[in-house]
Amino acid sequence: MQRFTISLDDELATEFERYMQRAGYANRSEAIRDLLDARLSQQRELCQAQGLCMAVLSYVRGPQAHELSERLERLEQLQQLRSPLGIFTTQVHVDAQQCLVTLQLRGPVSEVRALANAIMAERGVRHGQLHVVMGRPSPVQTVDHAYLY
Structure with a gap:
């Protein structure tokens, strides 16, 4: 671990x-x-x-009874096309008109972004937000997987 000193003007230090x-x-080091x-x-x-990333895609979908099954089928097909990217999906029904969906993803950033954009472009999907964290390659690689930490 390395130590270094920084200087901040008073306003920036107070805001920090x-x-x-x-x-x-609890301390400045963790925050920095x-x-x-x-x-x-x-x-x-x-x-x-083309780097590897971890990401969370969150969006709200509003179910319309006559279009819901078709839309869900398209979303499932999109996710299955890129199934190695998906890790975990949750759905929370907020009320009769809204469902909050979160999809955790891992893989090449270009593929993760493409999947997120395709899902967010679907009719009935609102308030889509993708949060991407670029990974750092693990020092130990396996043949089949590239793990991120």
Whole structure:
């Protein structure tokens, strides 16, 4: 582990302290590490269009009775086409008109984004949001899988 010192102007330091309190950080080092990791992950995504990532796709779908089965079938087909990407899906019925869906994904960032865009473009899918975290290759690789941590 390496140590380094940074200087911040008073306004930025005060804002950072408020951020730490709101987010529940116990110390500056953890907060800085998380902020740096998030920013560097964004940069890895921009620089490595083919890099491996982990992602969560969240969206709300509004079921219309006469179109629901057809739409769900299309969404399932889209997910099955890229089945190695999907890890876990949850659905929470908020009310009779809305269902919150989250889909956890892992794989090449270009394929994850393509799947997310295809799902979010479906009629009846609203408020889609993809959160991508670029992975760091594990030092131990297996023949069949590339694991991310």
